[in-house]
Amino acid sequence: MRVIIVGAGQVGSSIAESLDDDHEVVVIDTDDSRVESLTYSLDVLAIEGDGTSLATLREADVGAADLFIASTDDDETNIVTCATAKTASDAFTIARVRSTNYLQTWEESGGAFGVDFMVSTNLLAAETITRVIGLPAAQNVDVFAEGSVLLAEFCIPANSPIAGQTVAEADDQFNELTVAAVLHEDGLIVPDGETKLATGDEIVVIGSAESTRAFAADLATDRDENRDVIIIGGSQIAVQTAELLGERGLQPRLIERDPERARELAERLPQTTVMSSDATDREFLTREHVGDADVAIAALGADEKNLLASLLADRVGVDRTIAVVESAEYTDLFEAVGVDAAINPRDATAEEIIRFTLDGRMENVAIIDHDRAEVLEIQIDDDSTLAGQPITDATDDLPARVTIGAITRDGEFITPRGDTVVEVGDHVVVFVETEVVDAVASRL
Amino acid sequence: MAVRVDVRTSASLLGVVLQALTVPLAALVGVAALYGDSLLPFVVPTLLSLAVGTGLQRFERSAPGPREAFLLVALAWLAVALVGTIPFVLTGAGVFASPANALFEAMSGITTTGATVITDFGLHSRSILLWRSVLQWLGGLGILVLAVGLLSELSVSGAQLMETETQTQDVTKLAPKIAETARLLGGIYTGLTGLMVVVLLVLAFGGLAPALSLYDAIAHALTAVSTAGFSPEAASIGAFSPAVQWATIPFMFVGATNFVLLYYLLQGDPSRLRASEEFRFYLAIVLGATALVAISLFVNGRFGTVETTLRHALFQVVSIVTTTGYATVDFDLWSPLSRHVLFVGMFVGGMAGSTTCSIKTVRWLVVLKSFRRDLFTAIHPEAIRPVRLTGSPVEESTIRDIYTYTLVSVVIFALLTVFVVVDTTWSAAALSEFEAMGAAASTFLNIGPAFGFAGPYGSYAGFPVATKLVMTILMWIGRIEIVPVLVLFTRAFWRS
Numbered sequence: 001m002r003v004i005i006v007g008a009g010q011v012g013s014s015i016a017e018s019l020d021d022d023h024e025v026v027v028i029d030t031d032d033s034r035v036e037s038l039t040y041s042l043d044v045l046a047i048e049g050d051g052t053s054l055a056t057l058r059e060a061d062v063g064a065a066d067l068f069i070a071s072t073d074d075d076e077t078n079i080v081t082c083a084t085a086k087t088a089s090d091a092f093t094i095a096r097v098r099s100t101n102y103l104q105t106w107e108e109s110g111g112a113f114g115v116d117f118m119v120s121t122n123l124l125a126a127e128t129i130t131r132v133i134g135l136p137a138a139q140n141v142d143v144f145a146e147g148s149v150l151l152a153e154f155c156i157p158a159n160s161p162i163a164g165q166t167v168a169e170a171d172d173q174f175n176e177l178t179v180a181a182v183l184h185e186d187g188l189i190v191p192d193g194e195t196k197l198a199t200g201d202e203i204v205v206i207g208s209a210e211s212t213r214a215f216a217a218d219l220a221t222d223r224d225e226n227r228d229v230i231i232i233g234g235s236q237i238a239v240q241t242a243e244l245l246g247e248r249g250l251q252p253r254l255i256e257r258d259p260e261r262a263r264e265l266a267e268r269l270p271q272t273t274v275m276s277s278d279a280t281d282r283e284f285l286t287r288e289h290v291g292d293a294d295v296a297i298a299a300l301g302a303d304e305k306n307l308l309a310s311l312l313a314d315r316v317g318v319d320r321t322i323a324v325v326e327s328a329e330y331t332d333l334f335e336a337v338g339v340d341a342a343i344n345p346r347d348a349t350a351e352e353i354i355r356f357t358l359d360g361r362m363e364n365v366a367i368i369d370h371d372r373a374e375v376l377e378i379q380i381d382d383d384s385t386l387a388g389q390p391i392t393d394a395t396d397d398l399p400a401r402v403t404i405g406a407i408t409r410d411g412e413f414i415t416p417r418g419d420t421v422v423e424v425g426d427h428v429v430v431f432v433e434t435e436v437v438d439a440v441a442s443r444l
Numbered sequence: 445m446a447v448r449v450d451v452r453t454s455a456s457l458l459g460v461v462l463q464a465l466t467v468p469l470a471a472l473v474g475v476a477a478l479y480g481d482s483l484l485p486f487v488v489p490t491l492l493s494l495a496v497g498t499g500l501q502r503f504e505r506s507a508p509g510p511r512e513a514f515l516l517v518a519l520a521w522l523a524v525a526l527v528g529t530i531p532f533v534l535t536g537a538g539v540f541a542s543p544a545n546a547l548f549e550a551m552s553g554i555t556t557t558g559a560t561v562i563t564d565f566g567l568h569s570r571s572i573l574l575w576r577s578v579l580q581w582l583g584g585l586g587i588l589v590l591a592v593g594l595l596s597e598l599s600v601s602g603a604q605l606m607e608t609e610t611q612t613q614d615v616t617k618l619a620p621k622i623a624e625t626a627r628l629l630g631g632i633y634t635g636l637t638g639l640m641v642v643v644l645l646v647l648a649f650g651g652l653a654p655a656l657s658l659y660d661a662i663a664h665a666l667t668a669v670s671t672a673g674f675s676p677e678a679a680s681i682g683a684f685s686p687a688v689q690w691a692t693i694p695f696m697f698v699g700a701t702n703f704v705l706l707y708y709l710l711q712g713d714p715s716r717l718r719a720s721e722e723f724r725f726y727l728a729i730v731l732g733a734t735a736l737v738a739i740s741l742f743v744n745g746r747f748g749t750v751e752t753t754l755r756h757a758l759f760q761v762v763s764i765v766t767t768t769g770y771a772t773v774d775f776d777l778w779s780p781l782s783r784h785v786l787f788v789g790m791f792v793g794g795m796a797g798s799t800t801c802s803i804k805t806v807r808w809l810v811v812l813k814s815f816r817r818d819l820f821t822a823i824h825p826e827a828i829r830p831v832r833l834t835g836s837p838v839e840e841s842t843i844r845d846i847y848t849y850t851l852v853s854v855v856i857f858a859l860l861t862v863f864v865v866v867d868t869t870w871s872a873a874a875l876s877e878f879e880a881m882g883a884a885a886s887t888f889l890n891i892g893p894a895f896g897f898a899g900p901y902g903s904y905a906g907f908p909v910a911t912k913l914v915m916t917i918l919m920w921i922g923r924i925e926i927v928p929v930l931v932l933f934t935r936a937f938w939r940s
Binding site: 259262265273274277 | 828835
């Protein structure tokens with residue numbers, strides 16, 4: 001497949017990175033230093049130029065492209081780029097936007113602007129945040145098999161009953177759950193039954209929705225379901241999150257400094273109590289009992305402010321803090337200094353776009369820990385190595401190690417254990433390290 | 445400084461209104477001929493309004509701005525009342541020997557108040573009694589056009605709210621032009637009036653309304669949908685059978701319902717009416733007040749059957765809350781609880797965008813909601829919580845206007861009460877404070893009947909002349925929502 005990506009920012013590069021092995025990838029960016037560094041780091045053709053100009057697109061041979069992705073940081077540029085590409089090509093166009101206005105127009109018109117698929121960064125980030133809120137203690141949550149399978153990342157807190165147990169013990173305790181990976185500072189471990197879980201470990205689990213919730217509740221015994229939510233800041237992501245939470249019947253509180261913006265938000269969000277104040281005003285935080293909240297989400301529009309706001313919220317006693325982080329390299333840092341979950345809006349966007357490059361049987365993908373591993377959802381056909389034999393035998397036949405996290409058969413969840421036999425037509429959620437993903441995925 | 449109001453434009457438009465007025469006046473000439481009444485009382489005003497109207501209409505006219513519209517509205521109601529007075533003065537029968545009484549009756553008519561000075565209905569001709577009903581029907585039509593068309597253009601608070609409440613971006617967008625919107629709503633109004641005539645006649649033919657003639661059907665249809673309340677019968681609707689009484693209730697109720705919502709209902713979209721918080725509030729007030737009155741009547745054993753109790757309770761509550769002012773019995777004889785519920789009901793009024801008068805449910809709803817919001821922000825001073833009507837936020841400036849309007853209304857009512865009490869004491873008329881309050885509210889808020897000698901089966905003729913003149917002026921001010929009249933007395937209106 002020939003893929004053209006316009007915009008080599010974080011989203012564009014991470015898409016390019018996950019596609020360059022199997023596909024013919026062309027990246028277009030106006031910044032010559034980015035173009036240069038991409039040329040060296042990835043197996044792609046990098047072109048310096050403006051994606052909205054037809055000349056540049058012709059240089060990238062847009063006419064031969066199968067997939068065209070506009071992922072610059074500017075909504076209008078992305079839309080115009082797609083429209084321009086459509087004039088010279090039949091490629092499937094994907095535009096990344098922040099504003100939900102464009103998304104709405106696009107959805108209602110059934111494909112306006114020459115865009116075949118539109119991804120809203122803000123909406124995806126808000127969806128991620130609401131999923132994380134729905135699962136106490138989780139740092140990241142993804143859904144598979146239409147919601148019946150959850151993939152979640154947790155950090156094991158001190159005095160958690162799971163700390164000190166082996167993976168086998170944990171798996172036994174939670175019937176429909178598999179610990180797929182343990183992330184240490186020095187790397188990613190695919191555990192066997194004997195691997196011990198320690199306080200501070202980050203673990204990736206795959207399981208049925210109920211079982212994952214039970215696990216999350218057990219992991220953090222002191223945390224109830226997050227009902228009382230404080231949103232700090234009035235950014236687009238904050239608004240989307242408040243709307244999603246409102247739809248779920250929650251009544252979040254939102255703190256916005258600018259009175260005019262606050263009024264605008266209050267009019268738009270009937271379920272949300274909007275407060276016009278500085279979120280760093282401690283007197284205000286005490287008076288409004290912000291410390292009693294179950295979770296605080298910092299979505300102020302700047303990483304430093306989000307960090308400060310989360311730490312302050314933690315300080316006044318909020319159980320759990322979630323911060324929006326625009327720069328991917330800060331996510332670990334944020335989590336290291338005490339933010340419970342750092343959400344990067346671009347991660348979700350890249351995942352969503354990569355889904356389009358998957359071949360027919362692959363239904364979904366999630367990227368783990370800066371693309372050190374991927375979780376794939378695959379529908380099993382006759383050619384699959386997994387089909388018709390017990391998992392232990394099947395995995396031995398594969399060129400590299402994979403962990404089968406979940407199986408759904410006709411919508412029913414099946415816990416994968418060594419002797420489970422996978423049948424044709426099953427949906428299998430597998431955890432694979434990125435370096436072997438290409439070798440393994442074709443055999444599954 | 446030069447006068448900044450284009451008086452000529454207002455005068456010219458007033459001329460058009462007066463010209464239009466000749467049509468119903470001329471029709472009344474025909475009615476008078478039919479009943480063998482004297483033609484003069486209608487011929488004179490017909491010719492006069494034609495002449496004055498045509499004269500004024502010739503003034504050079506440019507596009508009216510808000511000031512010209514305010515002036516036009518204030519003058520139109522006043523001028524029609526003055527022309528409407530002429531037939532009463534010319535007959536000079538009974539109480540109309542006094543011009544003050546004649547003016548009171550005409551103003552009560554055009555403002556859809558329904559307060560009457562007539563003491564003996566037998567003294568007046570059929571055509572004069574019908575003229576009262578026609579004046580009220582015209583007043584209702586006028587206010588409907590004003591509420592939907594002009595007031596929204598002038599951004600007077602009630603109309604802005606209606607935009608929120610009916611969830612149309614702009615009320616006038618029902619149709620692209622105000623004239624077209626007015627025509628649509630006028631059509632619904634006329635249609636409802638016609639429907640009521642038909643319903644009453646069907647009851648009459650079916651033997652359910654033995655006392656009702658075609659004349660009665662028309663005279664009452666003209667004053668029910670307009671929520672006005674004049675009746676050619678001394679006993680009002682009480683002169684007719686229970687079937688007629690039941691049939692009148694829905695027409696009063698619908699007359700005080702937002703006509704824009706009615707329009708959507710007729711288009712086959714009942715969702716807007718169902719969703720309207722104001723409509724629910726209006727309905728809840730009517731049902732709640734009815735329950736209170738019915739319980740009080742039942743406990744006191746005033747009426748023999750449950751049907752009679754419910755009918756009279758519902759009829760009187762709907763009549764007062766919609767500001768119609770009909771009666772089926774003399775409710776002045778009821779228990780203090782019932783009488784006071786009705787008194788409080790006078791201040792409510794029906795929905796904005798209808799023919800109703802008084803303060804209107806939408807204003808009370810916003811006042812209540814914003815007060816509840818204030819209670820919340822007292823605890824959470826930083827909270828920003830827009831007041832919402834049917835989901836849409838209400839502008840803070842609109843809320844301020846509504847508070848002011850409501851307060852000013854109550855203050856004017858209080859001052860009028862004081863005036864009525866003092867003036868009647870001087871003239872040695874027997875009037876309690878409650879009766880004075882009732883009469884003040886009933887005239888200023890355009891309801892009609894009050895308590896005591898101004899009760900539903902009584903007459904305002906007993907008030908001193910000064911009181912009647914002040915009430916006449918306040919009916920005028922109250923009907924066109926205070927602002928268009930009072931703004932004429934500000935310097936800012938006349939200067940640049």
